[in-house]
Amino acid sequence: MSHFLGEFECKLDAKGRLMIPAGLRKQMPEAEKEGLVVNRGFEKHLVIYSRKEWDKIMEDLSRLNQYEEKNRQFIRYFTRGATELSLDAAGRILLPKSLLEYAGASSEVVLASQFNKIELWSKDAYDALLDNEPDNFSKLAEEVMGGAGRRADV
Numbered sequence: 001m002s003h004f005l006g007e008f009e010c011k012l013d014a015k016g017r018l019m020i021p022a023g024l025r026k027q028m029p030e031a032e033k034e035g036l037v038v039n040r041g042f043e044k045h046l047v048i049y050s051r052k053e054w055d056k057i058m059e060d061l062s063r064l065n066q067y068e069e070k071n072r073q074f075i076r077y078f079t080r081g082a083t084e085l086s087l088d089a090a091g092r093i094l095l096p097k098s099l100l101e102y103a104g105a106s107s108e109v110v111l112a113s114q115f116n117k118i119e120l121w122s123k124d125a126y127d128a129l130l131d132n133e134p135d136n137f138s139k140l141a142e143e144v145m146g147g148a149g150r151r152a153d154v
Contacts, residue, residue, distance in 0.1 A: 004028070004113035009123065012107050016100055017092040024111060024118070025091055032087050038099060038120070039082040043129075046095070046103045046120040048085070053116050095120075 008021045025031070028050055037054040041047045049057070061078070064071040081102065085093040095105075108123035121129070134140050 003115050004118055006111075006113050008111040010109050010111055012095070012100070012105065012109060013092075016095045016097055017088075018095055018109065018120075019090065019092050020087065021111070022091075024113075025087075036085040036087075036093065037082055038085055038093075038095060039078075040080060040099065040102055041119060044103055044125060045122075046099055046105070048111075048118040048120060049116070051084075054082075 004024065004027050006021075006023055006027075008024060010018055010021065012018050020031075028036075030050060030052065034051040037049045037051060039047050039049070039054075061075050064075065066072055066075070081096070081099050083096050083099065085095070087093055100106075103120065103122055104125055105120065105122040110121045110123050110126040112119045112121065112126065
């Protein structure tokens with residue numbers, strides 16, 4: 001599994017096209033051939049997956065018992081708006097207007113790598129999110145990562 005690395009400030013053009021930064025494009029060589037998938041994030045942002053990662057998620061979702069209402073609801077809301085993306089010859093992707101509106105993205109966005117996916121935030125929302133860093137980040141790290149069996153060499 002590949003893990004993306006980096007944070008990139010980008011601009012959308014008037015048509016909603018985004019130039020994937022060269023540093024990020026190098027990390028996903030299969031994107032030109034296989035494409036990408038964009039979807040709504042759990043917060044007001046978008047998530048971009050490689051086609052391979054999206055297929056793994058769909059496989060996981062297909063294993064849920066669809067006779068249970070909560071599973072059907074989750075699948076419905078999770079996949080709402082999911083769209084295949086293709087890179088054009090210039091290395092751009094065209095993001096759906098409805099998804100950009102959901103994320104509150106206008107012309108300036110941030111692509112933030114998160115393991116096997118890329119989060120797309122409006123620059124203002126991303127800056128506000130990071131401005132609200134917990135007062136005691138060290139304590140949060142202890143609570144989240146301090147469990148038994150974790151490496152302590154960070």
